[in-house]
Amino acid sequence: MTRYRGGCHCGEVEFEVEGDLTEVDECNCSICTRKAYLHWIVPPQNFRLIKGAQALAVYTFNSGVARHFFCARCGTAPYYIARSDPDKIDVNARCLDGVDIAALRIRHFDGRNWEAAMRQRANSRR
Ligand SMILES: [Zn+2]
Numbered sequence: 001m002t003r004y005r006g007g008c009h010c011g012e013v014e015f016e017v018e019g020d021l022t023e024v025d026e027c028n029c030s031i032c033t034r035k036a037y038l039h040w041i042v043p044p045q046n047f048r049l050i051k052g053a054q055a056l057a058v059y060t061f062n063s064g065v066a067r068h069f070f071c072a073r074c075g076t077a078p079y080y081i082a083r084s085d086p087d088k089i090d091v092n093a094r095c096l097d098g099v100d101i102a103a104l105r106i107r108h109f110d111g112r113n114w115e116a117a118m119r120q121r122a123n124s125r126r
Pocket of ligand 1: 008009010011012013071072073074075076
């Protein structure tokens with residue numbers, strides 16, 4: 001496993017995450033499109049917030065399950081809690097240091113049709 005360091009743009013929020021980052025999910029839903037998330041979903045024990053809990057604002061909408069954190073100072077959204085995996089941490093791979101985004105394999109998640117996309121995901125992981 002590799003340890004990555006990440007955070008927001010201004011430096012208020014910093015975290016570490018461990019895992020093998022080879023692929024990310026890109027979602028076409030209304031918020032992921034606007035935020036340009038590249039999703040890397042990890043177990044919470046692989047994630048450690050170093051600093052910045054007090055700097056994080058949260059945006060929720062619709063079902064209210066997803067908790068879209070963002071730095072209240074610089075606006076960056078380096079990680080959040082996803083509706084699809086509320087027991088995990090959804091790291092925005094764009095906010096990790098030293099990661100070559102172009103080298104990652106991108107899987108497409110059809111978040112505009114969320115229920116159907118979740119069924120398809122469950123089948124593909126069986
Ligand atoms: Zn910031």
